[in-house]
Each structure stands twice: as C-alpha cells, then as structure tokens.
Amino acid sequence: MEKLKVGIIGLGGIAGAHCKAIAGLDNIEIVAVADLMEENRQKYMAQYNIPRGYKTHTELLADDEVEAVAVVLGHQLHHRLTVDACNAGKHVLVEKPMALSLAHCDAMIEAAARNNVKLMMGFTQHFYGTSLKAKEILNSGELGPLITAVCYMSKNWGFAGRRPQYRSRYHGGGMWITNGIHVVDRLTWLMGSQAVSVSAAIGTRAHYQASDDSATAFIRYKNGLAGVAVAVGYADGGPNYSSEVICANGTLRFSEHGEKFVRVGKGETWQDVPFEDPPAEMHNEWKAFAESIELNIEPPVHGAYGRHIMEILFAAEQSAISGREVMLESGQSWLYQEQGEPVTIHHGWV
Numbered sequence: 001m002e003k004l005k006v007g008i009i010g011l012g013g014i015a016g017a018h019c020k021a022i023a024g025l026d027n028i029e030i031v032a033v034a035d036l037m038e039e040n041r042q043k044y045m046a047q048y049n050i051p052r053g054y055k056t057h058t059e060l061l062a063d064d065e066v067e068a069v070a071v072v073l074g075h076q077l078h079h080r081l082t083v084d085a086c087n088a089g090k091h092v093l094v095e096k097p098m099a100l101s102l103a104h105c106d107a108m109i110e111a112a113a114r115n116n117v118k119l120m121m122g123f124t125q126h127f128y129g130t131s132l133k134a135k136e137i138l139n140s141g142e143l144g145p146l147i148t149a150v151c152y153m154s155k156n157w158g159f160a161g162r163r164p165q166y167r168s169r170y171h172g173g174g175m176w177i178t179n180g181i182h183v184v185d186r187l188t189w190l191m192g193s194q195a196v197s198v199s200a201a202i203g204t205r206a207h208y209q210a211s212d213d214s215a216t217a218f219i220r221y222k223n224g225l226a227g228v229a230v231a232v233g234y235a236d237g238g239p240n241y242s243s244e245v246i247c248a249n250g251t252l253r254f255s256e257h258g259e260k261f262v263r264v265g266k267g268e269t270w271q272d273v274p275f276e277d278p279p280a281e282m283h284n285e286w287k288a289f290a291e292s293i294e295l296n297i298e299p300p301v302h303g304a305y306g307r308h309i310m311e312i313l314f315a316a317e318q319s320a321i322s323g324r325e326v327m328l329e330s331g332q333s334w335l336y337q338e339q340g341e342p343v344t345i346h347h348g349w350v
C-alpha cells in the first residue's frame, strides 16, 4: 500500500499527539517537519525517525515528497499557512480554530477548491471513542427525536503555563476561541443542524488577561431546536467536559476527560454503555483525513463546516458586546457540496 506522505508544520505542545497517532497508522508516514526552533526539529526528528526538518513552512511546502500537511501552530497563522499549503498542492489538516475572520475562512476554502486538495479541521472531539459512540446511539434513533443538548468544557485555564498568544484575543486566544470552539463543534454536531442565531455572555472573570476566560452561549438551530454551550477556564475548580442530550424517548450523557463514560437514560435510570477506547482521537482523525484523500471524498470535518463554527463563535462575541441575540448570515451552504461524494450519515454530522 502507498503511504500518504505528510509534513507537520509547528512542533509545539500538540504536535506530539499528531506524530504519535501517525506512528500508529500503517498508511501514513511523516517525511518532514518544520519549526522555527532547531531544538524542536531535532527532538521530533529523533523521536519519530523523521528524515527531513525545515526551519520555515515555505521550505517544507517546496518538498515534492510531501502530499499533505498538518498546520499545528498559533491561531493567527492558520489562514496564511493553509492558503500557502493549498497553493503548493498539499492537502491540509488545520488545527482549530480555522482562522480569525470569515474572510480568511473563505480564502482557505477557495484555495483548497481551486487547487483540488482536501481541507479538514482538527476538531478532535468528533473522534473521541465516547463521541463516536454517543453519535452512533443518537443516529440509531433508539432515543427518539432530539429535544435539546448542553455541552460543557470547564477546566483550569492554566494561566501560568499558557503561552501569551493564547491569552490574547488579538492573536485569536482566549477560552472561547481556543476551547469554546470544541464545545460549539460538539453541540452543533449533536444537534445535527446549522445554527441560525446566538445569544451569549462572554467575559474575563477569573484572570487578568487580554482575552475572555468564560462563555455561555444559547444557540438556536434551523431544525427549530436550541442548545447551550458552556466554556469556562477557571482559576480553580473541578473539570467538566460532559455533554448531555435529551431526546423524547431517552437521555444521553457522555464525557471524554476527567470521568470517561457514555450513559443512556431509560426507565428512570442510567446505564453505562461500552465504547471503543483506545484508539485515541488523533488516530481516528488522521485515519479519516487519509481516507478522504484516498477516496476523494469531503473530509468529515471540512472547511465549510469549520467556517460555520467560526461564524457561531464570532456571532456569540458580538452578542456578548451588544447584549442582543445575533442572527447568522450563512445560508444552507455547507449542506450542499460542490465536489466529491455527497455527505452521508457515515460522516457523522448530517
């Protein structure tokens, strides 16, 4: 089998999880890495037996053997590096958040389409064993029609160890854009619909920094339902990464971090449901990315979906400033593809 040859751009905190996941897959291989820091390049090349290391992304993109890249660095760089990678003919897996404006998201989607390459978001929470099991249960219809969902990520913000750019909204940092994105993704994926409006309270309550650390958003969807996303980076507390879904004929709770579980509520009691664990989420994410390239289908978390999640996040920020519900402008666009295979339930978010 021909292996997909990939390059990793940015070798900071989360790059290790990407490299580890790829090392566990027999159809993908890392042939190059890029990072401004020599020390990081040497470390990753030695640890994962990677043949080539470059200082800049431009050098890596000129490497003809590289077919696909992962953009794994600061939020403010996602747009530029993704567009450059698409223009170099490479498929792109870009870490969340997609970009810092909708115009930038559009440019990324356009660059991928024009160069006929795949663009996928690093929304890891789609690929947790617990999330996949929860979605499977919802899709099976055994709980009946969905009524509402509440998704949380409340955790220690880790102020002291957090790099300055992730504490600065100007650079795309803050709890809402950095981690609230996972909660909004999870909620929107569970609701199985596009958002139409958002009302939110977002603020900086537990730290002194140039970005928010806490957000609560009430999101209305086109299917007539509404859900709540809570993302709080507290200074001290106990973590909660759970989701709760209430359907007409059953309820569902799941969580990946802290306590790890999937539970179904029926007959006034909760039952634990087994789920696949491992593999870790990055394994499933890279598997899906490689599959979309091999089969020439849209990745399960594609650019138009990533843009929609950014639109919700930005609208929530507007709502928090204005104190009003903000209507979204996006139409049905991400339900209608212009290329590839039609989106199916197999992809997990129809």
Ligand SMILES: NC(=O)c1ccc[n+]([C@@H]2O[C@H](COP(=O)([O-])OP(=O)(O)OC[C@H]3O[C@@H](n4cnc5c(N)ncnc54)[C@H](O)[C@@H]3O)[C@@H](O)[C@H]2O)c1
Binding pocket: 009, 010, 011, 012, 013, 014, 015, 034, 035, 036, 037, 040, 055, 056, 057, 071, 072, 073, 074, 075, 077, 095, 096, 097, 122, 123, 124, 163, 178
């Ligand atoms: N999906 C998840 O669960 C998850 C978890 C953690 C982080 N992330 C995301 O991953 C991304 C990276 O986060 P991180 O904490 O690993 O970042 P980081 O800031 O720790 O590391 C970034 C690396 O990129 C390098 N770099 C910066 N500019 C560069 C350039 N122009 N060319 C080459 N290298 C350059 C830096 O030297 C650094 O080593 C962010 O978007 C973050 O939100 C996602």
